[in-house]
Amino acid sequence: GAGVSQSPRYKVAKRGQDVALRCDPISGHVSLFWYQQALGQGPEFLTYFQNEAQLDKSGLPSDRFFAERPEGSVSTLKIQRTQQEDSAVYLCASSLWRDSNTGELFFGEGSRLTVL
Amino acid sequence: GDSVTQMEGPVTLSEEAFLTINCTYTATGYPSLFWYVQYPGEGLQLLLKATKADDKGSNKGFEATYRKETTSFHLEKGSVQVSDSAVYFCALSVTSYGKLTFGQGTILTVHP
Numbered sequence: 413g414a415g416v417s418q419s420p421r422y423k424v425a426k427r428g429q430d431v432a433l434r435c436d437p438i439s440g441h442v443s444l445f446w447y448q449q450a451l452g453q454g455p456e457f458l459t460y461f462q463n464e465a466q467l468d469k470s471g472l473p474s475d476r477f478f479a480e481r482p483e484g485s486v487s488t489l490k491i492q493r494t495q496q497e498d499s500a501v502y503l504c505a506s507s508l509w510r511d512s513n514t515g516e517l518f519f520g521e522g523s524r525l526t527v528l
Numbered sequence: 529g530d531s532v533t534q535m536e537g538p539v540t541l542s543e544e545a546f547l548t549i550n551c552t553y554t555a556t557g558y559p560s561l562f563w564y565v566q567y568p569g570e571g572l573q574l575l576l577k578a579t580k581a582d583d584k585g586s587n588k589g590f591e592a593t594y595r596k597e598t599t600s601f602h603l604e605k606g607s608v609q610v611s612d613s614a615v616y617f618c619a620l621s622v623t624s625y626g627k628l629t630f631g632q633g634t635i636l637t638v639h640p
Contacts, residue, residue, distance in 0.1 A: 415571070416571070443625060443626065445627065445628075447628075452632070452633075453632050453633070454532075454617050454619075454630030454631050454632045454633050455572070455617075455628075455630050456630070457627055457628065457629070460625060460627055462625065467625070468623075468625075468627065503571075503572070505572075507626055509626065515626050516574045516577075517572075517574070517626060517628065518571075518573075519564075519571040519572040519573065520571050521569075521570065521571045522571065
């Protein structure tokens with residue numbers, strides 16, 4: 413596709429339910445990031461993939477959060493036993509470059525999760 | 529740890545006014561610095577960047593200069609337009625793979 417695609421765009425979950433959020437990065441992009449953005453705040457880093465390898469998961473807030481990218485393209489962020497504090501917009505971003513802190517990240521529009 | 533602090537908003541200006549959004553940072557090492565913008569209904573997109581001290585990033589009439597001595601990267605535009613209304617995020621990266629640390633964002637509204 414032309415850009416980073418995320419689904420669903422909106423998700424309402426009852427507390428305790430499991431949710432899965434999908435990200436389709438730009439074709440050929442090596443790097444993939446997940447961020448969490450609370451209302452009125454900047455995005456906070458969750459995890460980073462280089463192809464299928466999860467190289468940095470230092471931002472995952474608890475062991476209820478799990479991410480995968482098994483074939484090095486599509487990624488899924490899974491949140492188990494959702495809590496109200498998990499309500500946020502989850503952003504996915506991809507980048508062509510593997511080893512560069514000067515490259516541009518391309519962001520999707522995000523998946524807005526509301527936990528009741 | 530690494531952090532970015534932006535001036536608090538929201539900022540409301542009339543068309544053709546001068547814009548400054550302040551950004552300061554704390555980082556270990558030598559970060560690259562970025563401004564990202566989020567227009568209504570769209571995803572974050574890169575506005576400009578600077579990778580070393582004294583570099584100036586520029587795009588769409590916006591400019592920001594990497595000031596190591598004051599650890600700042602203030603965003604400026606000489607004459608804003610209604611179409612510049614958006615949320616602006618300052619960010620830094622110190623990792624080799626481009627992991628970003630963002631500020632809290634500044635909402636800009638420009639009136640005709």
